[in-house]
Amino acid sequence: MGLKLFRFFLFFGTIVLYSCSEKITLPAKFSSQLNYCAPTINYQYDSQFFPITALDSFLLKNPEISQNFTQHDILVANAIGVLPTLQKILTLKKDSSLSVKLEKTNYKLFIQKRLLITATAIDGLASEIDCEGERADQLAGYLDNLNDKRNRRLTVASIIAGSATTVATVLLDNGNAQNLVGIGGGLLSATLGGLTAFPSHKKIVFKHVRNILTDIWQAPVSSNVYPPSIWYMLNDRHFSNSGNQTILANIKNRWISYEFEGKADLDEQDLLFKTGGMYKADDLHSRANLLNQLQATIRSLHQDLYSFSLHLNSLE
Template sequence: MIKSARNLLSLITVVAFLCSSCSLGKKVQISEYAGLISCHQQRAFNARSVKPRPINELNIDTALINHFGFASLNIANAFGFLDLLQRNVKAKEDFKRSPTIENRLRKIETTIKLSEKINLASLEISSFAAELDCEEERITQVADFVKGKEKQRETRLTVAAIGIGAIGGVASGLLSSNDNTGHAGDYVGIATGITEAILGVLILKNSKVTELQHPRNVLKDIWYGEDSAIFPPSVWYFITYKNPAQPNELSLREKIIESWKGFNQVAVGQKEEMNQFTSQYFQDKGIYGTDDLYNRAKMYDQIESYVKMIKQDLTALSLELEAQDDL
């Protein structure tokens, strides 16, 4: 009986060893899934040659300053229709002084062109926001896929723990009832307990990783703040512009970074930790677990929200234009 118990003990120990030898953090190959959809359908931008000049470096006509707020002028400068806005103001003033057909047509023409520019700017913002949303969804899909693999393995480990516990309990009872020394049941009980403990640890530490390709790394551009070949130049100008007259006011880019720090989404502790984070998040690819993938997706979501906020200034400009027409 003791010999049988020891054999069963050896068998359970082997099972425990095999379970403990299962690699944690096993890499999941999903490149074929993640690469099916391209979120970018446009050319890269050369920001150094087309980025708008800061509005504080321009000589703004007094008439524009009197008719529009700074935010409206800055959005017009960002999307390249500040001159058209000035022509529109002049055309309206000329028509008020001399309501001729020629002046009326000039006013209508500049108003229509201005409306087209505003609509085009809105489309450009929406287009880039759609790319950010697509990338966020792609990352989330990868995270869900890896999470599903983790749940499958967790289920198998849980079933194994339940099965070993049941078998060990029955075997321990039978051996104890048929063994006068009582040691056989103890051996089986110990082996079963060890195996269940190992399986429990494996369940707690069950994790998988995957390599995520992200050559168009928007997070990198936001973090370092250098010229971007990913952002549309107008959008990049707007989110990086910092008004020298308000040195304490953060740019949109700086607000995004502060948001990341506030929610502990970026590693800002020790140098070694920061270097690891940088090599993972701010390169062309990185190895990610599910938590890191979800974190990266949330970071994209925050950028998308701030990009969409640019439309608020376009709306303010449109309202100011309508107010001018009512005068």
């Protein structure tokens, strides 16, 4: 009887461990989903409103701009593509005729329209980033729930194994059998309980062909994901609080310090910054954190637009 009970414990343990195994989880409703956060169309940007690359040369030819605007406002105007229009307003500044006033008003309205377009671009990009973060959080929650169920099953199984071992050793009258069952049941109970201390490695397929994190990490000269105006602001160091590094570099440095603890290994980089792959819950939480930090930074660009708008409205 003792040998039969010992075999029962082995069989019971095998069943429980199999049910809690770290098999890859591929629910169709998640693994095959499309990226519903990406824009439904490709944006077309008018090249005449791209930031001027030879900015110093333009300012040398039009010194009145530097005389009337701060460096920060000049950079914002360049980002939204209105430096030539700003120069036209300043050229007409001394003329107080009604027709010129009307012309200056039209120029200002045009600049305000460009400000609105850029503000809308910031909001649209921030919304996409927010959606991507929620998407990662949703799947992370799904895996967290699976892992919680695993730990509950292991805990219950450990209690059952311990209780069964106690009852069996009391009922058995053979010393060797008692020892055999006690050792087997104790080992099983300890193993099941100990497994709850180790994290689960269940994974799920998560794809992001349009990866909004990639350009921040790789820092290319131009971006196919970020609008030219926003990409310009992210890549000019004068838009950052310190003025020493670009906003883009600051974002990446914060990611490395807080999310990667000083260094991101190549497998982690491939997973987070390419087209996706097999994600664990921790990986999904990390992606959501990166996206949340990025979203906050993108939204803060509204402050730059607001500052320039105030100065623009103060012009006579």
